[in-house]
Amino acid sequence: MTTDLGAQDLTALLDSARQDYSELAGRGLKLDLTRGKPAPDQLDLSNELLTLPGEGVLKAADGTDTRNYGGLNGLPELRAIFAELLQVPVAQLLASGNSSLELMHDAFVQALLSPLPGAQSRWVDQGPIKFLAPVPGYDRHFSICERFGIEMIPVPMTETGPDMEVVTRLVAADASIKGIWAIPKYSNPTGVTYSDDTVRQLAEMPTAAPDFRIFWDNAYSVHHLTDERVEVADVLALATAAGHADRVFVFGSTSKITFAGAGVGFFGASEANVKWWLGNLSKRSIGPDKVNHLRHAAFLGSAEGVLAHMDKHRALIAPKFQATLRILSEQLDGTGLGTWTEPKGGYFITLEVPEGTASDIVARAAEIGVALTPAGAAHPLGQDPKDSIIRIAPTFPTLENLEAAVLALTTCVKLVGYEQRLK
Numbered sequence: 001m002t003t004d005l006g007a008q009d010l011t012a013l014l015d016s017a018r019q020d021y022s023e024l025a026g027r028g029l030k031l032d033l034t035r036g037k038p039a040p041d042q043l044d045l046s047n048e049l050l051t052l053p054g055e056g057v058l059k060a061a062d063g064t065d066t067r068n069y070g071g072l073n074g075l076p077e078l079r080a081i082f083a084e085l086l087q088v089p090v091a092q093l094l095a096s097g098n099s100s101l102e103l104m105h106d107a108f109v110q111a112l113l114s115p116l117p118g119a120q121s122r123w124v125d126q127g128p129i130k131f132l133a134p135v136p137g138y139d140r141h142f143s144i145c146e147r148f149g150i151e152m153i154p155v156p157m158t159e160t161g162p163d164m165e166v167v168t169r170l171v172a173a174d175a176s177i178k179g180i181w182a183i184p185k186y187s188n189p190t191g192v193t194y195s196d197d198t199v200r201q202l203a204e205m206p207t208a209a210p211d212f213r214i215f216w217d218n219a220y221s222v223h224h225l226t227d228e229r230v231e232v233a234d235v236l237a238l239a240t241a242a243g244h245a246d247r248v249f250v251f252g253s254t255s256k257i258t259f260a261g262a263g264v265g266f267f268g269a270s271e272a273n274v275k276w277w278l279g280n281l282s283k284r285s286i287g288p289d290k291v292n293h294l295r296h297a298a299f300l301g302s303a304e305g306v307l308a309h310m311d312k313h314r315a316l317i318a319p320k321f322q323a324t325l326r327i328l329s330e331q332l333d334g335t336g337l338g339t340w341t342e343p344k345g346g347y348f349i350t351l352e353v354p355e356g357t358a359s360d361i362v363a364r365a366a367e368i369g370v371a372l373t374p375a376g377a378a379h380p381l382g383q384d385p386k387d388s389i390i391r392i393a394p395t396f397p398t399l400e401n402l403e404a405a406v407l408a409l410t411t412c413v414k415l416v417g418y419e420q421r422l423k
């Protein structure tokens with residue numbers, strides 16, 4: 001292990017990293033590993049949508065003219081497909097606009113402004129409220145809380161989900177904790193899938209707040225990278241069986257199934273929650289884009305159709321994940337300068353570097369033309385107390401650009417890592 005190296009060896013390694021770095025600096029790179037976006041070839045997989053539902057095909061199975069107003073719940077045939085995949089009874093699953101993030105945002109706004117089922121009052125009237133934020137987590141979740149002045153309490157992620165000892169202790173004691181962010185499958189950015197035990201505890205745990213909500217963001221429910229289609233326990237059913245039917249808000253979307261900018265978002269919950277949601281929604285909309293729902297239902301066909309379509313995504317992006325992991329391993333194995341996740345699905349690899357080096361690595365990478373998600377982004381308020389987490393998003397670049405970017409990243413890891421060791 002080079003961790004045991006003396007100053008002379010370390011100096012040689014640093015010199016070599018410096019040489020690699022200046023060579024890269026001379027190449028005028030312009031590479032981007034930031035956002036987890038589908039690549040153009042992934043979007044091409046759904047181009048048939050552009051000609052659907054097809055001329056003269058206007059009506060849903062129940063005779064609804066999809067071009068017109070109405071149908072706040074969304075098209076039943078599309079909801080039926082995703083009910084199975086998102087583990088929500090079809091009557092309790094709504095199909096909406098093109099983004100699940102906006103549904104999560106709206107859930108906060110509505111809970112702030114009108115009492116949730118089980119609540120005596122609106123969140124805005126309950127004094128300062130808090131949310132549990134598993135870390136590392138998704139920056140846009142945290143931005144929503146920040147936007148509304150909701151304090152976030154970081155909870156460490158483990159290999160089986162958020163540390164449930166911490167979660168259960170906190171939520172039992174503090175009624176101002178109103179909920180928790182959860183990305184149950186192939187989590188952003190760690191790739192962690194919640195164990196059955198974690199899901200059961202989340203569903204069953206006593207909470208001091210009667211209006212506690214789990215924001216169950218199942219963004220990667222069908223986004224497998226291996227032969228194994230990893231399953232997650234049915235949180236809504238478990239919560240309902242435990243007498244906490246209203247505890248769960250389920251979110252999902254087709255953003256990384258069809259078109260990221262023109263897909264369909266879903267909201268699912270208990271009957272009481274759905275009634276509350278629709279009551280609020282009816283002031284905001286006369287109905288969603290049902291033509292988009294219809295073409296999605298025609299294109300995807302069934303839950304099995306969605307899974308078959310996701311196999312095509314996997315064929316395009318699994319090699320990118322493999323290439324990233326190969327380069328990380330070739331360059332960093334045995335250096336003691338990094339460990340990383342090997343996700344079975346989702347969109348990200350998390351690279352953990354020595355404490356106090358992540359921001360510097362990201363800055364050095366930027367100087368040679370490699371854009372990385374800001375260090376700290378996976379933590380509330382963008383502050384990683386250890387400054388050690390870097391999120392890698394391999395899907396968008398071409399394989400060639402990805403390989404160049406990851407190699408450059410590992411050069412920066414070595415440069416900053418050896419500099420730190422020699423300080």
Ligand code: PLP
Nearest residue numbers: 099100101138183188219253255
């Ligand atoms: N939730 C998670 C965990 C994500 O990683 C993303 C996108 O990266 C989203 C939600 C965004 O979802 P949507 O496109 O449906 O708004």
